[in-house]
Amino acid sequence: MDLIITVKNYQHKSWLCVKPSGELDMAVADDFRARITEAMQLFGCRCLWCDFSAVSFIDSSGLGVLLGRYRELAPFGGKIIITGASESVYRLLLAGGLHKLMEIDRPLSMRYSEEGI
Numbered sequence: 001m002d003l004i005i006t007v008k009n010y011q012h013k014s015w016l017c018v019k020p021s022g023e024l025d026m027a028v029a030d031d032f033r034a035r036i037t038e039a040m041q042l043f044g045c046r047c048l049w050c051d052f053s054a055v056s057f058i059d060s061s062g063l064g065v066l067l068g069r070y071r072e073l074a075p076f077g078g079k080i081i082i083t084g085a086s087e088s089v090y091r092l093l094l095a096g097g098l099h100k101l102m103e104i105d106r107p108l109s110m111r112y113s114e115e116g117i
Contacts, residue, residue, distance in 0.1 A: 001028040002054075003035055007043045016045035021054035024062030033065045040069075046078035053084030063096040070101050079103070 004019040016039055024032060036048070048069055052058075070080055080102040085093060087107050098104060 001032065003032065005035065005039045007045060008049070010047075010049075013047050014043060014045045015047045015049045016040050016043060017049045017051065019051040019054060023057040023059075024055055024065070025057065025059040026061040029061035029065050032062070033068065036065070036069060037072075040072075046073055046076050048073065048078070048080045050080065050082045051084045052082055052086075052089055055085065055089055058089050058092050060096070063092070063098065066098060066102070067096075070098075074101075081105075 001020055001022045001024065003021075006017045008015050008017050016036070018036060018039075020032060022028075039045075040048070050066070066080065066082075073079065081104070082093065082098075082102060083105045085104065085107060087110055090104065090107050090110070093099065093104050
């Protein structure tokens, strides 16, 4: 798994922006968790923006990493948003119930098909 990490200011807050690529599964979950945690501490970010446009698959280990970051950030008013997920990854995020805790953008292909365009 490759991981691009940047920091951006948005809505008067510093956001840690991560763009993983490949599969977020048990094989890479610990590294993904460690790198996000390290970067959040280094930059002092309380908000996490995940660009999943290059993620092809996520399993329960990957979902667990996201849930763990939510639990760390929520008490401090932090938040997580996920953008760019494919339809299959989006469905797994919904099945895991993450949409109840964080903002998840619906894939464009699903938006158009549901609106009949």
